[in-house]
Amino acid sequence: MAIPDLLGPDPLARLEHEVSIGRILERLRGLLPQGSEEREALVFRPFVETAPYTYWDEDAVREIVDCLEQDIPRSFSAIEKRSDELHLGLENFHRESPTTDLQEAYNHGHARDLLILANTFMPEYLRLAEHVLGNLTPAVWSARKKGGVDGKFVLKNAIALFDARGPRVLAIGYDDRVRNAIAHGEVSFTGLDIEFGSENPLRLGSLDFLRLFDNLMRTCMSLALAIHLFWLRNKTQATQLQDFPLSLTTAATAGAVTRGGLRLLGSIESSSPLVGRQLHVALRVDTRSRNQILLESCRVARELLDQGVVGFDRFLFEVDSGDELTSLVIILPKVLKRLLDERVLETRLPEIIADTPLIWCNEPRVITSLRAWSRILRTGLAKFGRDTLAEWHRRGLYQAKGRYVVRGVRNASVSGIARVEVRAQLLHPDYAQDTEIVAAILKDLVRLGRRRFVRSRSGQLDKGMPWPKRPSHVFVRLFRRDGPLRWLQGDGWTGGNIVAVGERVWGRRDHVLVKNPQAELGKIRVRYEMDRAEAAEALARLGRVVAEVRQERGLE
Known part of the structure; x- marks a missing residue:
């Protein structure tokens, strides 16, 4: 078997991706570009399947995308100029929020609720405001402001610009006085309300602060989705970009490879005088099979190349299989690219692996096979159920089910x-x-x-x-x-x-x-x-x- 065939789309993920693509196309209809490949839509899986990424508003997404598409070349210049900030913003955006399971309203008049507000919601508000919104908005600000795309970015001034020139939805949920008070420890809980700031404090009730928090969360989710949509709809015009956010291609790779039992958690870049430019990729797998870990790492490396992640000397895969120690697989992307182009046989696959892989686990082949067949059965049943439900809906039966x-x-x-x-x-x-x-x-x-x-x-x-x-x-x-x-x-x-x-x-x-x-x-x-x-x-x-x-x- 040739290496391109061996490292092609994962057959275990094919059925699961078909189910996910169906959900994505239904939820994002009217937003996705006409003629786009279904596989490209997998980058939007979190926005359809996983809270809190599903907390977005379609009207807000449309407004942001429309503003960016008013001058597409300028927007891409802004993305290139603010590439580092955008990468950090998307990295922070995809980190799990500690407030996801905290669904109810909390009242600072109760001791337990006060601790939740002070120790969870307020630090998370600061993270969303500075690490997510503060890193995602510079590209939009550069695209919308007067003059060139460069300039010193200040979040407070950018929010004022958005409120005046659009997209106005980016001003929803952000309050600079609240952010500043939390950052400097100037938050006081009184009997009636919460005071933000030491001089002329802003007074908010618990519900008012939670509404502000929820609105900021929705703004961040809508903005991240809009950026991914803008990239997918217009990336054919981005051929001139020399420096673009790594997180955009990493997210596309994660969507293409993620399935039950395999998840791409994120990536960071580093460089060394001895080995050159490196990309560290974190994977989480449910298998302990040595061969399976090697194969999944190679598949993800091939997908990274297909998504345009080039210029690296090494891909370092840190693989978490549930053991105390994570495994390490080092792949040479330039060698892999050459072997893929030459369509050589799989016997030459060891050439792409640098040094000796540090894989600290293994399991019998029968366990790996049973796990694979179990996943195939579950995914097949899910697809059968979805197809059956679609047929019922077409015939006017069970209109409520699945909706x-x-x-x-x-x-x-x-x-x-x-x-x-x-x-x-x-x-x-x-x-x-x-x-x-x-x-x-x-x-x-x-x-x-x-x-x-x-x-x-x-x-x-x-x-x-x-x-x-x-x-x-x-x-x-x-x-x-x-x-x-x-x-x-x-x-x-x-x-x-x-x-x-x-x-x-x-x-x-x-x-x-x-x-x-x-x-x-x-x-x-x-x-x-x-x-x-x-x-x-x-x-x-x-x-x-x-x-x-x-x-x-x-x-x-």
Whole structure:
């Protein structure tokens, strides 16, 4: 077998990539360029499959891409000029966030919540502002400012420029006073709010700060996606670039090679007078087979060359197979390129490996084979399920299946009355335009909530025996775009992220959530927009309560 055939696309990854490409093409339809290769779309896998990278807004992405495409040659000149910053920004962007699993709203009035806000969210806000946004925006700033693409970049001034000349979405979520206060340790927690700064401090409530944090996270995700999209849509015009961000090609390589059991974690560049220019690549694999580790390293090296990573004397692969020590494989890319061009036989493959590979593990071939067949079976079943679901949808069957994800089921019981709230999010915002799909999803979610047995008294202050019961009330909230749970419904109807709310009641009980329905799906009451009359009445009741309290205390 020739080396190009041996190091071609991984057959174990082919089925898995087909499933991922289907999701990507559906989620990014209208954004991907016409005629682009499906394999190139794999760079967008994190933006479709993995939180928090899925926390982006399509309108924001379009605005950023449109601004960059107003003058494509200038934008590429800006990318080349700010290559180092862009590389650092993408490297920091792809690092896992410690706030991913912290989905709820936190109140600094509670000791545990205060620690989470101070020790997790605030350092992460600073990292997003300085290490991600502060390194991704210089290229956009250089492309949008007056004069040449060079100049001293200051994030505060760049945000002001974006707010004036666009893209304005890059100003959302960033507050220089908050960033500066966190960076200099000038954050104080008081009984009512959080103070940022020592002189004339900015006062924010816990929810206000979390909203600022979530908006900054979405801005970073939208910006990174827009940069990758701009590169894919226009890279044929980038032939004149001499220096471009290594992270762009590394991300494309990661998308092409990543599969179950293999993940490219990142890369960094170094140089040495003795060996020249080197690229350090971190891999994580689930195999302990020596031959498999060598083969995967060679495949990734070939993919790096195909993506345009040239000019290096050595590729150093640090391979984590779950053991205490990581393995090291050193590959000579220039020799590999020559052997690929000559299409020599696989017997000459050892020529590309420098020195002796330091591989500290091995496993029987039967274990490697069983793992491979298990992966093939799982991926094949996933593809079969997706194809079957697509056929059902084409025939008008099971319209709700595969089009939403349940984000949480909350026990809302009180006074012995069992109630459940189901929160779900559409997998594609465009589904909100199809009333039949929305209706099918609401019915599906009501059935899901009804099937559960819940405690009929949900709180410690709700005295009595919390008998497990089927809920007599099922509340449903369906959201349009992905985000943390606190963000999904943080702004309610005014935030524009709620598609519909529904309520189903069993027995002779009054409706609580939907009193004035706009539609009825059987016995499910549904609203697609705010009940303004009910909201006005609630505000009036609140005003009367406030007036009574003020009168009792002699404030009026």
